[in-house]
Amino acid sequence: MSGASSLLHALLPLAVIATSLLAAVGIFVLAEHRHRLRSSLNLAAALAKLALVVWMGLGVLEGERYALRYTLVDGVAFVLRADALGIMFAGLSSVLWLFTTIYAIGYLENAPNRSRFFGFFSLCVASTVGIALAGNLFTFFLFYELLTLSTYPLVVHRGSAKALAAGRTYLVYTLGGGAVLLLGIALLHTLAGDVAFGAGAGLAALEAVSNPQLVLIFALLVGGLGVKAAIYPLHGWLPTAMVAPAPVSALLHAVAVVKAGAFGIVRVVYDVFGIELAWQLGVLGPLAALASFTILYGSLRALAQTDLKRRLAFSTVSQVSYIVLGISLFGPLGTAGGLVHLLHQGLMKITLFFCAGNYAETLGAHRVDELDGAGRCMPATSIAFTIGAFGMIGVPPLAGFVTKWYLGLGALEAGMGWVIGVLVASSLLNAAYFLPILHRIWFRPQRGPWPDERFRQCHDTHPLLLMPTLATAAFSVVAGLFASLPYSPLYWATVVVGREYLP
């Protein structure tokens, strides 16, 4: 490999992060009223990032290595590294960032504080991509905490008392989780030094270390990450944070924040401990049980919500745990199911949140019972919502079905048949909280005037809001339909599993 190309390989991961980081700086510097320039900057950065990630992804498939290493202080390095798993998450983030940016530009038209919003928004994506491309636990933690910091201003964006209270709850949970995570990482660092991801079952070599100590470290790490992954009982911040503007809920709480937690758990189980060691330590069983419980608990709570976004939030609590469940199943199929859900759930849930935002913006409908007859007024949005909901329930051939199918197979393979029961029960519950909404949208007549109508005639909604919604809905259909084709999410997940976890 020539010098120039190796330098390029080192700088590419950095460039992916830098696109949104520089965009953030640029946006902060721009004056509030320069919205045209700001939007252009935003979109250009989003497209550039997507292009870079695709480039890098193709390279990774061909076996190229992209890595950057920089010593921060003795014994601790800042490492960026693109592997298949990281690219998967980075790809998801950059695709959805593009759509959400478009959505947010439409959503926040004429709203105050847009400079601040988009600045932190970009910073968020920078952190998320940083998490995806982090090459060791330390670097992961760096971006993980940066994510916390950059989402706070978004959560409290509206500046209302409710938003500020939610922001406080958010901080208490995430900073607390971050502290626990830091403790775990520091402990691990004294035991094993700088644990690089992908160095092959990191800790397995540590024969001398006592089991309880490793179990403690595992508990600390997963406990810290579980806050963002919203695993019961650490999920409390997620429904509260729904006061944030719709794009924030969509991207951050469907993709960035919760997925960062889940992604972290994947890294800890596979890259830090190694699945063999984790299995031997006996920590996977409890994790699977906790995930299963969270799946059912989230669904049950979702049933009881009347606010649409809160219902979606509890649905997220439930769905993210599918990922955790998948990776705590000992076997390639379960893992593939969990990983593919990382992508599928992101696509479906962001669609649902976009739709919820559309309903709220266009009709002023926030509660489930306000949606009666919305389908006739906003057909396109409602079709997208229907696709998302069916996907969540797991109706074939949509994306959600693929996930559940692989999870089920994985559970059978691992000899944990009870998981099938959880999956079935959860699907029934999903149906129980989504189908009534669909019924209201499509089959109930409109009950009087809409709470806060924005357009006089029913023309669905603003194109900038509608376009991304339809796009992500289409993606989730495609992801399910063509799951077996190359470059589909499932394809990626099997590549990841095949390449990294089944040597």
Place this chain on the structure above:
Amino acid sequence: MSALPANAFDLLLGLGLIACAAGALLSRELFRAIVMFIVFGLLMALAWVRLRAPDIALAEAAIGAGLTGVLLLDTLGYLRRRFERPRPSPPSAPAAHTSDKEQTRS
């Protein structure tokens, strides 16, 4: 080595120093305390002579006792003037005095 034994004068001077210091710190009246402090400074100058440090003795007498003393007395005078002047009515008198005797009795 020139280990001069202490004589009665040194002993007396040491006791005087401690007595004056105690007086400066514990006198009820501030004026008295400051005067005691000035005397203390002069005794210090003597002590420096006994310690074969005439340079310090000169400086102590002029700066330590002299200037510090004058500064303190001047400040005290300032405090008193401020409390006495603007109050023509008799009830002001006790207040003026407590400012000097202040909280030794509280």
Place this chain on the structure above:
Amino acid sequence: MKRYLLILLAALASLAVCAALALAVIERPEARTDLPRVVAHSTEHAGAPHPITAVLLDFRSYDTLLEVAVLLVAVVVALALREAQPDGPDRMGLDNPLLRAVMSWLLPLMVLVAAYLLWAGSTRPGGAFQAAAVLAAAGVLLRLAGVRLGGFAGERGARRLRALLVLGPAVFVAVGAGTALGGRAFLDYPADWAGGLILAIELALTLSIALALLSLFRLAPPQSDVERLPERRRRTRE
């Protein structure tokens, strides 16, 4: 009650300190270097034959420079606080004819004494500080006698005052810079010049220190402020 507690606490603290110091005094070892002998030996090569002056203005001249800076800081603060809240007209002084008569012959004497102390400082006890203290005392007496130091009144006077205050340390720093630029260590006087340079520094220092000490006395706000005292605040703490 609280007061007794405080006294108890103070007694305990001071007893503890005394006990610790006593232990330290009793247990102290024999010193490992004989610095006095080094001083005695080096004084021959220093700019002043009097060992204390040699220490103050040659061996440890840097300390002395910083010390004058400390004095200047106090004056600067006094000046700044005064100018932040200008005082009323200056009406200080005891208009006493006897005092004035005494002053008329005491004053020249004090200046003479100061000059002698300064001159003698290089060989005998005395030096810049002592001379400055005597000069300052003379100034204080003048003030007490109600004589206004007119040279420092008004805006030009203020500038003159500042210039004289800065003179001492400025000469000091300038000499240091000169030696450093001449390729020697900072404040390392050339052997032939040492005596003269030290005397020059001392002369400048005497003026500055005397003026600084005097300023600290003079700059205290005079009693004309008394009228401004708010009625309600005129109470003392119990």
Place this chain on the structure above:
Amino acid sequence: MSLLPALVMLPLSAALASTLLPLRWRGPLGVALAVLLAGVACGLLRTVVGDGPQAHALGGWAPPLGIALVADGLAAGMVVLTATVALPCALHAALGLRGEAVEDGFWPLFWFMWAALNGIWLSADLFNLYVGLELLGLAAVGLVALKGSAGALAAAMRYLLAALLGSLAYLIGVALLYAAWGSLALADLAGFMAEAGVAQSGSLTTLVALGLMSAGLLLKTALFPLHGWLPPAHGGALPPVSALLSALVIKASLYILMRLWIMAGPALTPLALGWLLGALGAAAVFWGGWMALRQARLKHLVAYSTVAQIGYLFLFFPLFGVANMDAARLAWDGTLLMLAAHALAKAGMFLAAGNLVLAVGSPHIADLTGISRFRPLSLMSFGLAGVSLMGLPPSAGFTAKWLLLQSALASGQWVWIMVLVGGGLLSAAYVFRVFRHAFVEGPARDRFASPPLALELSALALGSASIALGLVAQAPLEWLRIGSPLATGVP
């Protein structure tokens, strides 16, 4: 020609010059000279990194007769840190105080303070350190008093009393050490003490002396429970003054304390005493954080935050005292990085807080409502500094905290982990308390005074520096080890 005396004499000359110069020249002169001095400071650092520790015998008299200025990596680092913090503060003052009555006193005192700081970093003589401490203390007190308000005067008086008592305790210690060893040069004393060992009869005298000096220096550093004077003084002063006091002045006494402990060596500084200091530091972290949370005024919150942050620095003493070489090195690195991180972040935070107070025209946190829309830059600087104070990545505060965590784990002193983690959460609580008010969108006034951009930029520069230092800490930490006891292998 050596740079060492210039580092003290330049600011001293500047002080003399600004006493004389007309008011309007002092600000520009201040900024210009600050730039020059920063250049000299960097020059010194380069020399030290290139050629090893530097020494300069003042007056041509070698210690113990004369006084030497010594610059090892630590001293050079502090000199550079001082310039880094003081330069934005000078800029802030030059623009922010222009035309105000306080400007007359500010500039000479600012320069005297800088001279004293550099004097202390470079000094290698016990008594010279005393004079330096006094110069620093009186200049700092004067700066606090400048405002002339009742609050400022009371704060200055309280500060002065603490400073005087502290230096006296130090001076008594100097008297004992001189009597016991016959020299004032730090290098001599370190040699004698190492030679004599613990068994020597004089160790008791040395112990008492070190105890007194430490107590005095703790009072000046405002370690809990001796911190009472700090919040009114730092909270009530002018913004650039608060910044300088919190960032640098209290560090000077800590620096001397560290030098003394290292000089005395492990034999004379038993680990139990180190633990005591560490415990006080821990108490400071929690008490200061708790009090910061309860302040109604913005600058007082920041001042109490200083009380808390000082606590972390005292974890140095128990962690450095252990026999474990790794732990000692990590403690050294971590503490010094924390010191620098706090200096940059706290100076930035005070400047930003000053801008915010200026903008809303009220010192109260509750009046910040809606400020995020109008002064985002100052709020941003406040936030950047806050990130470092909270110890969140990526910031120097975080890197320092990480090193200290590693040191605590390596030495087996697990207690400090709780302090480091819990203290970080507590500081998050008070930093975000400010943001909670700033982000409120309400029926607040929409008219805010707008300070000049340069005021906001100087705060931003410091805040950003506290972040950036965390990412480039490797090289500075290596420089700081030059000539340190770690380099010779004796912790």
Place this chain on the structure above:
Amino acid sequence: MSATVLATDALYAWVGVLLCGLGLFGFIIHRHLLRRLLAFNVMGSGSFLLLVGLAQDGRGIDPVPQALVLTGIVVAVASTALALVIFRRWHRVSGESTLPEDV
């Protein structure tokens, strides 16, 4: 020390010890600022005696501590003067001769 008779220098060093303790006592019990300054000056004198007395005990005249004390005296008078300047200002704006207790 080995001397059976108390040497002059040692005597004054002991006086210095007592003055330090006495000064500290006064510094703690008093709230009036002038009194605290008196206490500070007494303590300062004590430390000066200690410095010279201890250094000279058994070793004869030592010009170094004497020079240090000269420096110390000037520093002490500067500190005292600064304290008085601030004290007068404080008294002028508040009418108090002590500091408020609440901190």
